[in-house]
Amino acid sequence: MSKHTSDQLWSLLAYVVIIVIMIFSLGPIVWTVLTSLKPEADIVTSELQYLPQRITFDNYVAIWNRSGYQRLISNSAVVTFLTLTICMLIGTLAAYGFSRYQFRGRNQILMVYLIIRMFPVVLMIVPLWIIMRSVGLLNTHFGLALAYTTFLLPLCIWMMKGFFDAIPPELEDAARIDGCTRLSALFRVVLPLARGGLVATAVFIGISAWNEYLFALMFTNSQNTQTWPVGLALMVGEFQLPWGALSAGGVISIVPVIILFGIVQQALVRGLTAGAVKG
Amino acid sequence: MSIKEPTFDIDIPARRPGIHPLALLSKVSEGRYWAYFLILPSLILVALVILYPVLHGINLSFQELRLTRPQNNGFIGLEHYRELLLEDKVFRIALWNTAIYVGGGVIAQFIVGLVAALALNKGGIVMKAASVVVLLPWILPSVVAGNIWALMLDARLGVLNDIFVNLGLLPQYKAWFADPATALPATMVISLWRGFPFFTLLMLAGLQAIDDDLYEAAAVDGANRWQQFWAITLPMLRPVIVATVVLRVIGLVNAPDLVLLLTNGGPGYATQLISLYAVQNAFTDFDFGYAGAISVVTFVILMIFTALYVRITRASQE
Numbered sequence: 001m002s003k004h005t006s007d008q009l010w011s012l013l014a015y016v017v018i019i020v021i022m023i024f025s026l027g028p029i030v031w032t033v034l035t036s037l038k039p040e041a042d043i044v045t046s047e048l049q050y051l052p053q054r055i056t057f058d059n060y061v062a063i064w065n066r067s068g069y070q071r072l073i074s075n076s077a078v079v080t081f082l083t084l085t086i087c088m089l090i091g092t093l094a095a096y097g098f099s100r101y102q103f104r105g106r107n108q109i110l111m112v113y114l115i116i117r118m119f120p121v122v123l124m125i126v127p128l129w130i131i132m133r134s135v136g137l138l139n140t141h142f143g144l145a146l147a148y149t150t151f152l153l154p155l156c157i158w159m160m161k162g163f164f165d166a167i168p169p170e171l172e173d174a175a176r177i178d179g180c181t182r183l184s185a186l187f188r189v190v191l192p193l194a195r196g197g198l199v200a201t202a203v204f205i206g207i208s209a210w211n212e213y214l215f216a217l218m219f220t221n222s223q224n225t226q227t228w229p230v231g232l233a234l235m236v237g238e239f240q241l242p243w244g245a246l247s248a249g250g251v252i253s254i255v256p257v258i259i260l261f262g263i264v265q266q267a268l269v270r271g272l273t274a275g276a277v278k279g
Numbered sequence: 280m281s282i283k284e285p286t287f288d289i290d291i292p293a294r295r296p297g298i299h300p301l302a303l304l305s306k307v308s309e310g311r312y313w314a315y316f317l318i319l320p321s322l323i324l325v326a327l328v329i330l331y332p333v334l335h336g337i338n339l340s341f342q343e344l345r346l347t348r349p350q351n352n353g354f355i356g357l358e359h360y361r362e363l364l365l366e367d368k369v370f371r372i373a374l375w376n377t378a379i380y381v382g383g384g385v386i387a388q389f390i391v392g393l394v395a396a397l398a399l400n401k402g403g404i405v406m407k408a409a410s411v412v413v414l415l416p417w418i419l420p421s422v423v424a425g426n427i428w429a430l431m432l433d434a435r436l437g438v439l440n441d442i443f444v445n446l447g448l449l450p451q452y453k454a455w456f457a458d459p460a461t462a463l464p465a466t467m468v469i470s471l472w473r474g475f476p477f478f479t480l481l482m483l484a485g486l487q488a489i490d491d492d493l494y495e496a497a498a499v500d501g502a503n504r505w506q507q508f509w510a511i512t513l514p515m516l517r518p519v520i521v522a523t524v525v526l527r528v529i530g531l532v533n534a535p536d537l538v539l540l541l542t543n544g545g546p547g548y549a550t551q552l553i554s555l556y557a558v559q560n561a562f563t564d565f566d567f568g569y570a571g572a573i574s575v576v577t578f579v580i581l582m583i584f585t586a587l588y589v590r591i592t593r594a595s596q597e
Contacts, residue, residue: 010504014398018409021395024472025413028427031438035430048441090320097317109318116329117526118581121533122557123574126567127335128328150329157321183301183308211420213536218562229422233540236426243430250423261418265411 036060036247043243059248068223069249072231075141075220076210079227082145083209087156088202095160096186100169113154124150125218132219139225147215152205159204163197164190200267203260210257228253339571346565359572370573373551380467380552381531385524387471392478397512399479400486410483417476421536428469429541432456456542459549466537466550474531478523485519486512521592525585532581553577 035043036059038052063069098110128147129138137143167190175185191198213229220226226234232249307316343355363370395413399406416424431439434454443449455465489512497507535554538544544551544559553573561570 011401014401017394018398022409022412025416028431029415031431032427044436048438090324094318094321097314101314103314118529119333120574120577122554122561122570123336123578124329124332126561126570127332127339131332146328149324153321153324181305181308182313183305207418213421229420233422246426250426254419254423257418262411
């Protein structure tokens with residue numbers, strides 16, 4: 001077999017493999033979208049319909065107007081925004097500090113931030129629940145956002161540190177020779193250069209907070225603070241939500257996630273790789 | 280230094296009376312404590328929301344603390360650990376299930392993830408587009424993932440049941456989550472679907488970092504693709520593989536989301552995992568002390584695993 005035919009065979013194999021894996025990845029999502037477009041009667045038929053014979057948007061209207069659904073979405077948006085604000089403000093500063101300066105305890109602190117990821121969720125959820133209940137933060141947006149920082153802040157710091165490490169310190173040195181303070185060098189030189197990394201980190205943190213289920217289930221107990229994953233899960237349990245509406249609810253909630261992910265995917269991959277592989 | 284004292288720092292224009300907050304910050308940035316100033320907010324937050332609660336949680340594991348029976352609360356030493364390790368049959372089942380769920384899960388996710396990464400590494404516009412699609416399940420929330428698969432595996436309406444019956448693989452529709460023999464494997468398939476892209480993502484980055492010259496040199500020496508894979512690709516990927524396996528094991532051991540949503544540990548104890556068992560003890564029975572003990576044991580197991588795994592992989596490398 002000549003080298004040329006061998007290359008072509010391998011190439012063919014790669015495409016076959018990736019098509020199979022894409023079907024595995026995308027199939028379930030496509031099925032959910034198809035289900036969300038069928039009238040309920042066509043979902044529960046005895047003869048399974050693969051493609052919808054009648055397309056309807058009734059399921060989307062039904063779930064959107066369902067009492068409390070819009071409130072769930074807005075609660076999630078508020079919690080996500082608060083989480084993002086806390087993590088990005090504090091995380092960016094810390095990541096920059098770790099990236100640029102050597103100081104006593106630096107490596108130990110970085111190590112602690114890594115080990116934190118090993119803590120079992122329940123080990124933190126229970127005491128955090130007790131503490132938040134005693135200071136009145138249970139069942140508040142801010143309390144839930146604070147709880148999210150337990151796993152998102154260390155991640156944010158490691159990711160952002162990777163992006164800052166990639167920017168040559170010489171650029172700041174040059175700015176400082178031109179009379180910038182360290183602070184203005186940070187804002188005028190470093191942050192604009194790290195813009196892509198900032199956005200990618202923010203998107204990743206945002207998606208994680210938007211999707212989170214376990215903390216939200218434990219830390220919220222009323223309509224005023226419940227987020228959409230909790231609301232959707234409860235609707236399934238309590239009201240026997242029809243499959244069509246459930247699928248529509250799922251599709252509505254993941255559309256923003258998929259769009260944002262598509263936009264920043266490349267930068268995100270770089271950031272995650274830097275953080276995870278070095279760690 | 281008092282606030283009203285005038286300063287003559289070159290960065291601050293003299294026309295500003297007093298000290299502007301930004302100017303003060305600029306001044307701090309020139310001082311020797313700037314690095315500490317940068318990381319201090321994160322240290323305070325981590326101490327408040329992570330370290331203090333974790334210490335509190337470890338302390339809880341030595342206490343009897345039940346919201347439902349407050350009269351018995353108090354220090355009981357190692358009693359929870361004794362009960363957990365020596366008497367609790369459910370914990371033993373959960374430990375065994377977790378070993379299967381995590382062990383089998385990581386191996387399956389690693390293999391599918393690596394195969395996908397090798398294919399995507401061919402490059403080109405098609406593969407770039409494909410990589411977005413392949414990574415999608417990884418960013419979906421557990422609630423939606425659970426619903427999607429619950430619908431596809433439904434005993435009356437499940438499309439996968441229909442496909443399997445049409446292909447002759449199944450005599451009739453099956454209630455996958457109601458049968459103790461299939462409940463855990465079905466959950467593991469969902470976990471594979473959500474988890475393999477993580478391996479793909481990181482190993483693809485690892486593959487792209489390998490120098491092409493290595494392969495060319497090997498080809499000149501007459502090594503075929505299979506030999507190149509074992510002699511170059513796998514050894515070069517080793518650090519990435521070690522890191523991703525550790526992260527994934529930690530992630531799977533600590534995440535009760537899927538079983539909580541799909542089976543709540545059932546039928547019987549067929550899908551009971553230690554993470555779920557801790558959650559149930561904490562928020563169904565409100566037995567905080569016992570839940571704390573389960574979490575501490577989980578953490579110790581993870582630490583031992585990580586230390587051993589890193590040591591073994593390091594030793595076999597030398």
